[in-house]
Amino acid sequence: MRLACCFLLGASLVLAEPPLSIRLAPGDDKTGYRRADYQTDSLSLARRRGSAIDLAANARAEHLGLPPLADFQVAAPNAGAIQLGRKLFFDRRLSRNRTMSCAMCHIPEQGFTSNELKRPIGFEGRGVKRNAPTLLNVAFNQRLFWDARERELAQQIWSPLLAANEMNNPSVGYVLDQLHADPHYRELFQQAFGEPANILNTGLALAQYQQSLIAANSRFDRWYFAGDQAALNAQEKLGFRLFTGKAACSSCHLIGAQYALFTDHQLHNTGVGYQESMQKTPATVTVQLAPGVQVAVDQKLVSTVGEAKENDLGRYEVSLQPADRWKYRTPGLRNVALTAPYMHNGEFLSLQAVIDFYNRGGVQHELLSPLIRPLGLVESEQAALRAFLVALTGGNVAQLVGDAFAAPVGDTTASPQ
Amino acid sequence: MDKPYLPFYKLATVLLLLAGFAVQADETCMSPYMAKIVGQEDFVYVWTLGEEGLGDEQDKLVTIDVNPASPNYGQVVHTLSVGGRNEAHHSGFSDDRRYLWAGGLDTSKIFIFDVHSDPAKPKLHKTIDDFVAKSGGVVGPHTFYALAGRMMITGLSNNKDHGGRTAMVEYSNKGEYIATHWHPTDDSLNGAEKSGKYADGYGYDVRVLPRRNAMFTSSFTGWSNYMMDFGTMLADEEAMKRFGNTAVLWDLHTRKPKKVFDMPGAPLEIRCAWQPNHNYCFTTTALTSKIWLLYEDANGVWQAKAVADIGDPSKVPLPVDISITSDDSGLWVQTFMDGKTRYFDITDPFAPKQVYEKVIGAQLNMISQSWDGKRAYFTSSLLDNWDKKGDQDEQFFKAYTWDGKELNLEFAVDFKAEKLGSAHQMRFGAYGLYGLQRPYAARDIAAGE
Numbered sequence: 044m045r046l047a048c049c050f051l052l053g054a055s056l057v058l059a060e061p062p063l064s065i066r067l068a069p070g071d072d073k074t075g076y077r078r079a080d081y082q083t084d085s086l087s088l089a090r091r092r093g094s095a096i097d098l099a100a101n102a103r104a105e106h107l108g109l110p111p112l113a114d115f116q117v118a119a120p121n122a123g124a125i126q127l128g129r130k131l132f133f134d135r136r137l138s139r140n141r142t143m144s145c146a147m148c149h150i151p152e153q154g155f156t157s158n159e160l161k162r163p164i165g166f167e168g169r170g171v172k173r174n175a176p177t178l179l180n181v182a183f184n185q186r187l188f189w190d191a192r193e194r195e196l197a198q199q200i201w202s203p204l205l206a207a208n209e210m211n212n213p214s215v216g217y218v219l220d221q222l223h224a225d226p227h228y229r230e231l232f233q234q235a236f237g238e239p240a241n242i243l244n245t246g247l248a249l250a251q252y253q254q255s256l257i258a259a260n261s262r263f264d265r266w267y268f269a270g271d272q273a274a275l276n277a278q279e280k281l282g283f284r285l286f287t288g289k290a291a292c293s294s295c296h297l298i299g300a301q302y303a304l305f306t307d308h309q310l311h312n313t314g315v316g317y318q319e320s321m322q323k324t325p326a327t328v329t330v331q332l333a334p335g336v337q338v339a340v341d342q343k344l345v346s347t348v349g350e351a352k353e354n355d356l357g358r359y360e361v362s363l364q365p366a367d368r369w370k371y372r373t374p375g376l377r378n379v380a381l382t383a384p385y386m387h388n389g390e391f392l393s394l395q396a397v398i399d400f401y402n403r404g405g406v407q408h409e410l411l412s413p414l415i416r417p418l419g420l421v422e423s424e425q426a427a428l429r430a431f432l433v434a435l436t437g438g439n440v441a442q443l444v445g446d447a448f449a450a451p452v453g454d455t456t457a458s459p460q
Numbered sequence: 461m462d463k464p465y466l467p468f469y470k471l472a473t474v475l476l477l478l479a480g481f482a483v484q485a486d487e488t489c490m491s492p493y494m495a496k497i498v499g500q501e502d503f504v505y506v507w508t509l510g511e512e513g514l515g516d517e518q519d520k521l522v523t524i525d526v527n528p529a530s531p532n533y534g535q536v537v538h539t540l541s542v543g544g545r546n547e548a549h550h551s552g553f554s555d556d557r558r559y560l561w562a563g564g565l566d567t568s569k570i571f572i573f574d575v576h577s578d579p580a581k582p583k584l585h586k587t588i589d590d591f592v593a594k595s596g597g598v599v600g601p602h603t604f605y606a607l608a609g610r611m612m613i614t615g616l617s618n619n620k621d622h623g624g625r626t627a628m629v630e631y632s633n634k635g636e637y638i639a640t641h642w643h644p645t646d647d648s649l650n651g652a653e654k655s656g657k658y659a660d661g662y663g664y665d666v667r668v669l670p671r672r673n674a675m676f677t678s679s680f681t682g683w684s685n686y687m688m689d690f691g692t693m694l695a696d697e698e699a700m701k702r703f704g705n706t707a708v709l710w711d712l713h714t715r716k717p718k719k720v721f722d723m724p725g726a727p728l729e730i731r732c733a734w735q736p737n738h739n740y741c742f743t744t745t746a747l748t749s750k751i752w753l754l755y756e757d758a759n760g761v762w763q764a765k766a767v768a769d770i771g772d773p774s775k776v777p778l779p780v781d782i783s784i785t786s787d788d789s790g791l792w793v794q795t796f797m798d799g800k801t802r803y804f805d806i807t808d809p810f811a812p813k814q815v816y817e818k819v820i821g822a823q824l825n826m827i828s829q830s831w832d833g834k835r836a837y838f839t840s841s842l843l844d845n846w847d848k849k850g851d852q853d854e855q856f857f858k859a860y861t862w863d864g865k866e867l868n869l870e871f872a873v874d875f876k877a878e879k880l881g882s883a884h885q886m887r888f889g890a891y892g893l894y895g896l897q898r899p900y901a902a903r904d905i906a907a908g909e
Binding site for chain 1: 593686748
């Protein structure tokens with residue numbers, strides 16, 4: 044209890060203003076769209092407003108349930124660098140044709156991922172073969188990307204900035220030229236780093252913003268780490284017991300004694316990737332044409348208008364070891380209720396679909412992790428597990444999203460012509 | 461050309477004299493505020509998408525000579541590359557018809573071409589590249605619809621989530637930003653009546669019926685979907701939830717939304733009837749394959765009704781462009797997937813009946829017909845990443861004549877063989893509009909047409 048009280052005090056110092064009512068879901072919420080009685084729940088973009096918060100303070104603060112950032116950080120939080128990184132993150136001009144920012148795929152109110160697509164769309168509409176991970180608590184990931192191919196946030200930025208199907212910049216130098224040419228960026232880089240933009244400090248700035256996106260102090264944390272019995276209800280507590288017991292989720296999604304990252308930082312084969320690569324192509328695709336209207340469309344017709352799906356072999360693509368086929372990094376599960384659709388390919392649209400999958404024992408094949416097996420969870424147990432996962436949403440996500448709403452979106456302003 | 465702007469009535473008189481027969485306008489989807497061509501159009505301007513690996517790979521305005529009396533008849537007489545692949549899509553003339561505004565759905569750039577100085581050789585007059593910033597975050601300028609002294613531009617998306625919530629944006633003829641009109645959403649109906657279950661805030665096309673002070677908009681989808689590989693999207697259940705299901709009636713004068721209609725399955729092009737006592741407009745839903753009628757009922761209240769199916773909706777034929785005849789008796793409907801054009805008899809607007817169909821190509825999107833309905837032009841491309849793949853990705857411009865019973869192919873331009881790109885929207889040009897003489901001797905072409 045004491046800890047919880049102190050933390051809350053700390054958190055209130057972090058906040059500039061009381062939290063606004065911010066929807067932690069797409070502003071254009073399509074819940075229930077499959078049903079004929081679906082009603083829209085669409086918010087005007089004018090209402091997408093929030094207040095800036097002190098992100099450096101958020102980065103430095105103790106967050107109930109998480110280890111200190113100091114053990115993971117790229118560099119000590121620095122307000123100037125964070126502000127610079129925040130501006131870069133939302134700047135659509137940072138792509139070759141000035142339409143894609145980091146935030147177009149890592150959308151703040153959509154859990155800093157994209158709820159509206161299984162796999163995001165980049166430069167000129169080119170597809171990216173994996174689901175975009177959340178950036179909340181990304182600082183605590185020891186390795187980055189679903190196949191763990193990258194080590195540090197400050198390096199990671201060059202992958203999307205240069206990838207032909209993401210932001211498609213022709214070179215590092217081209218990106219730096221753009222930043223050097225912009226008087227506002229020149230000034231911000233001087234202030235934050237005392238030098239012009241370069242390959243290192245551009246990465247540092249974006250890393251500084253991303254590592255400040257710490258969201259914990261969930262109801263689970265208040266119950267488990269601060270002993271607040273009322274923070275979780277009986278169903279959620281049952282879900283916890285299943286998560287750590289009968290369903291053995293915590294053998295990979297770890298919960299420690301002092302804190303919980305819900306990941307072992309290892310790679311496992313759960314069968315999701317195997318299924319995607321090896322299953323026979325179904326004869327029809329079920330297509331939702333409108334609320335309550337679905338049709339089965341012949342796969343042959345769909346393939347006349349579709350590119351062949353890119354294969355995904357997981358960690359194997361990095362290591363070239365056959366044993367690594369379809370192995371993916373265990374994602375942390377904090378804020379998981381906000382980050383649908385799920386898994387490296389966005390295959391599952393809901394937490395229930397994920398639980399169904401684990402309950403079936405994943406997909407049987409030679410390389411399946413021995414930790415994945417049929418679980419025999421009855422319906423009430425599945426509901427409890429789901430309720431537990433929903434209780435992992437951080438208490439301060441709305442503030443971080445509100446801060447993102449307050450950030451300027453970079454678009455072309457001057458007309459040189 | 462240093463002539464001042466010609467008001468519609470003067471221009472019409474001039475043209476009537478030039479052409480010698482009494483019709484009022486060219487293709488039938490133009491704004492009623494616009495100066496009109498009469499008789500034979502000289503050019504079709506095709507706003508064309510650049511394709512990777514083809515020719516110069518960039519978007520361009522392609523000018524095709526379509527006057528049978530011209531020595532260049534049936535030929536590409538000019539191309540103007542604008543730089544980049546912007547997802548070239550639709551275009552529209554300013555009300556004085558001297559400029560053609562053409563948009564890019566990806567980069568949100570707007571290219572304004574001077575088509576009056578030399579109608580055979582359009583020039584790039586101005587590029588607007590700050591549309592998104594100026595409009596307050598609207599992405600994907602789609603329809604360019606002339607109002608008096610203004611250009612009304614519909615958006616498809618926004619710069620916050622690349623989803624479907626969007627706005628109409630109003631510009632002056634000079635290319636200066638004036639106002640943004642957001643489509644009504646559940647929390648911000650802005651005075652509109654939500655007549656059904658939906659108020660999604662999506663946008664697509666705009667048309668007006670000035671005599672009823674009515675403006676109508678339809679609804680499509682956001683950047684993520686219209687830019688995405690079509691096959692991938694069909695299989696993405698999340699993406700398929702992000703389509704517009706509404707049409708909106710606006711007060712044309714005040715630009716305020718008045719009524720939101722449920723219209724499930726992405727209503728696209730809107731075409732209003734021309735006859736003075738016909739207070740209705742048609743649209744078609746792309747995904748659910750229906751013709752919808754927006755009409756004023758006996759009490760003067762605007763209503764929406766699904767009045768016909770297009771092909772077999774369960775096969776998703778994907779109706780895209782439509783075109784109404786100037787006497788309001790027929791509606792051409794193009795279905796993308798089967799490459800067909802279909803002609804509906806709409807003499808009873810509440811009961812359209814398909815009376816003719818013809819396969820134009822492996823895929824089909826746009827149609828432009830002459831005011832007299834005797835000529836119809838077709839192009840192939842829908843959206844860069846929605847177009848068919850491989851051999852079926854035919855890219856063409858095809859010119860037909862229509863005798864009321866049969867479409868007869870007059871000539872075709874293969875946009876791939878010519879290394880041009882993917883042919884999208886068409887607009888007509890004519891020397892007579894600007895008081896210019898055709899640079900070749902007139903021949904009698906009326907016979908046999």
